[in-house]
Amino acid sequence: MSQSVLLLPGDGIGPEIVAEAEKVLHEVNDNFGLDLRFESGLVGGAAIDATGEPLPKKTMERAQKADAILLGAVGGPKWDHLEMALRPEKGLLGLRSGLELFANLRPAILYPQLASASSLKPEVVSGLDILIVRELTGGIYFGQPRGIRTLEGGERQGFNTYVYRESEIRRIGRVAFEAARQRNGRLCSVDKANVLEVTVLWREIMNDLAKEYPDVELSHMYVDNAAMQLVRAPKQFDVIVTGNMFGDILSDEAAMLTGSIGMLPSASMNAEKQGMFEPCHGSAPDIAGQGVANPLATILSVAMMLRYSLNAEEAARAIEAAVSKVLDQGLRTADIMSPDGRRVGTSEMGQAVLAAL
Ligand code: IPM
Ligand code: MG
Numbered sequence: 523m524s525q526s527v528l529l530l531p532g533d534g535i536g537p538e539i540v541a542e543a544e545k546v547l548h549e550v551n552d553n554f555g556l557d558l559r560f561e562s563g564l565v566g567g568a569a570i571d572a573t574g575e576p577l578p579k580k581t582m583e584r585a586q587k588a589d590a591i592l593l594g595a596v597g598g599p600k601w602d603h604l605e606m607a608l609r610p611e612k613g614l615l616g617l618r619s620g621l622e623l624f625a626n627l628r629p630a631i632l633y634p635q636l637a638s639a640s641s642l643k644p645e646v647v648s649g650l651d652i653l654i655v656r657e658l659t660g661g662i663y664f665g666q667p668r669g670i671r672t673l674e675g676g677e678r679q680g681f682n683t684y685v686y687r688e689s690e691i692r693r694i695g696r697v698a699f700e701a702a703r704q705r706n707g708r709l710c711s712v713d714k715a716n717v718l719e720v721t722v723l724w725r726e727i728m729n730d731l732a733k734e735y736p737d738v739e740l741s742h743m744y745v746d747n748a749a750m751q752l753v754r755a756p757k758q759f760d761v762i763v764t765g766n767m768f769g770d771i772l773s774d775e776a777a778m779l780t781g782s783i784g785m786l787p788s789a790s791m792n793a794e795k796q797g798m799f800e801p802c803h804g805s806a807p808d809i810a811g812q813g814v815a816n817p818l819a820t821i822l823s824v825a826m827m828l829r830y831s832l833n834a835e836e837a838a839r840a841i842e843a844a845v846s847k848v849l850d851q852g853l854r855t856a857d858i859m860s861p862d863g864r865r866v867g868t869s870e871m872g873q874a875v876l877a878a879l
Contacts, residue, residue: 525832526559528588530581533567533610534805535815535868536594542817542872543592543824546844549879550828550837558832561588565617566596566610566805576613577620585617590831591798592823593617595805619659623790623798624690625697626658626769627826630776630786635849639781639858642753647779652759653705654776655698656769658790660690661720663766684720686765691727693793698763699735708760710741712748712768724765745772752776777802784816784857787823789830797831799823809856813867816855818845821875844878851878 529544531537544560551558563581570576576596585591596610606612617623632640632650640647665683672678695711702709711728713721725742732740743751745768751758752772756779764772777783786802801819809815822845829838853874854863866874 524557524559525589526561526587527827527832528584528591529560529562530565530585530591530593531562531568532565532594532596532613532805533598534595534807534810536566536568536596536805538811538813538868539801539815539817539820540592540594542868542875543820545872546821546841546875546879547592547824549876550824550834550840553840553879554834554837556828556832556834556837565593565613567598567601569613570601570604570608570610576608576610577616581613582616582620585621585798589796590827591617592820592827593798593800594820595801595803597805598807598810600807615663617798618790619664621796621798622659622792623796624657624659624793625694625791626654626656627697627701627789627791627830628654628656628769628773628776628786628802629788630654630773630780632780633785633846633849635846636781636785636858636860638860640779641781642756642779647756650756650779652756652776653701653761654769654773655694655701655761655763656773657686657690657694657763657765658769659766660686661766684718684767686720686724688723688727691724692731695728695731695763697791698761699731699738699740702738702761703735706760707737708739708741710743710748710759710762712743712745712762712764712772714745714768715742716744721765728763748772749775752779773802782816782857784819784855785822786819787826789823789826791830795831797827799827799831813869814856815868816857817868817872818855818875821845821872840879841875844875847878848874 531540662684825838825841828834
């Protein structure tokens with residue numbers, strides 16, 4: 523049965539990297555007889571420029587109908603002056619919450635070919651393979667009330683609310699336990715239960731779930747310690763599960779262990795296996811339009827899309843093998859450049875992956 527993919531290039535380097543990923547997607551569609559249909563849409567700053575809003579109704583409708591979404595990146599200095607509700611980031615957050623994409627999977631894998639690109643010593647990171655499971659539609663990102671108010675006396679106060687319901691904790695916990703079960707059987711839940719009640723509840727629910735997964739070894743860590751352990755001895759981690767904001771921060775940190783955030787894909791899934799797939803990096807306005815951005819994180823996001831939403835494991839593996847092959851060939855974009863590498867641009871890298879496929 524035909525499945526549909528919605529392409530949302532977005533802003534900055536988004537259009538350049540999605541263009542390369544799109545070619546890869548067409549190639550595997552033909553090679554593996556996947557019968558995919560493609561649509562595209564506007565989100566973020568590109569949507570603001572065209573329609574005045576970061577997530578036009580038409581885009582949301584297309585997203586609801588799609589089996590999977592490939593997103594480039596959103597945001598840039600051009601739109602930074604806008605009020606919060608009209609900023610490009612709201613497009614992304616609106617898609618996440620509108621489609622209930624509560625489970626964000628962010629793998630941090632060190633490609634052996636790139637060991638020297640990490641800022642940590644090779645022995646600390648070689649073989650690194652961590653999966654961060656970040657709750658994506660709750661927590662302080664979405665808690666109400668929020669805003670900036672004026673107090674008596676005229677001073678202003680900014681406020682947000684950090685809340686989690688039991689059911690929200692339980693469903694992200696299940697995703698993480700299942701993932702740990704498929705991997706090395708170790709799950710570390712990251713919280714701030716020494717200070718924040720919301721994470722006291724988080725910890726309690728995780729302990730409760732652990733009874734259903736006797737084959738998974740559950741541990742807990744405070745977020746400040748987790749941030750430190752990630753740079754001290756990152757290989758102690760297998761799967762990490764945490765809330766929205768801690769996950770945002772720790773996933774950038776984990777990404778950098780691998781040398782470049784330009785290599786890392788992500789998946790955001792709902793309960794129906796519908797997913798939005800995007801590189802972990804942002805829109806990189808400083809290098810947009812120059813043809814130098816690394817398209818591999820987006821291409822690897824296509825692999826995650828095939829695996830998690832489109833039921834095409836074989837095609838996913840083919841893409842991952844092709845990426846590994848181009849790294850073996852010594853091809854490097856600026857962000858992963860090494861002394862012995864051959865420097866290539868965005869489209870040359872995309873072309874090389876196609877050839878390797
Ligand atoms: C991410 C990004 C987003 C987030 C921004 C762009 C809203 O940093 O996907 O990690 O904070 O979730
Ligand atoms: Mg982030």
